[in-house]
Amino acid sequence: MSLVLVVDDSATVRNDVAGFLQQNGLQVVTAQDGREGLEQLKRHQDIRLVICDVNMPNMDGLTMAEKSRSELRSSAPIIMLTTESCPKMKERGKAAGVKGWIVKPFNGPSTIGAIRKLASA
Template identity: 60%
Template sequence: MAIVLVVDDSSTMREIVASFLRQNGFEVAVATDGRDGLLQLRSDPGIRLVISDVNMPNMDGLTMADKIRNELGNKDVRIVMLTTEDNPAMRDRGKTIGVTGWIVKPFRGEAVLGPFRKFCGMT
């Protein structure tokens, strides 16, 4: 059962984030875009945290977040955007959708370990 789902179209970024999380005791699944992320969420009810890029082909991260909240009706999973986007309007859209957090790349894992563990019920 996966606890954290990392969604990014960059294989390098997926691996950096997933490896860091695994090294720190998280179970991790990965997805290549928002569409793949939704499929993962439908098949694994154990996912507690989604860490997603915003700009991806097929389905972007904010559209995926909207579908998680509205189509899947999943209000419990935490959604954190990990992106180069620092646009206030985009952040506001994310907040309206139900995005839990917004991290601007580069990824600094140590800074988010505490909140991520809390989101996953590891504390």
């Protein structure tokens, strides 16, 4: 079973996304900001996919994505789940290895196919 990391400072979003993924057969660990997300990536070497917000306190999602690649050498695919749709942010994400950009609100049924594909790659 694939392990997915969900990172969002909103407990509601974090719980909704995690619950949906668990109902669809995925294991989930969560983090409330980028710093905690990096800690989870260190702790769980078997994380297969990261779903992450952009705007969070302590460390934003794009910085977390950059550090996961440069400092941890993580190859887990990253999908940003955010209200941001700024082309500059998307470019920064692409440079950091972000594989997808989902604009909130999260629509699980329309994304589960892509999530499963990335988590099993």
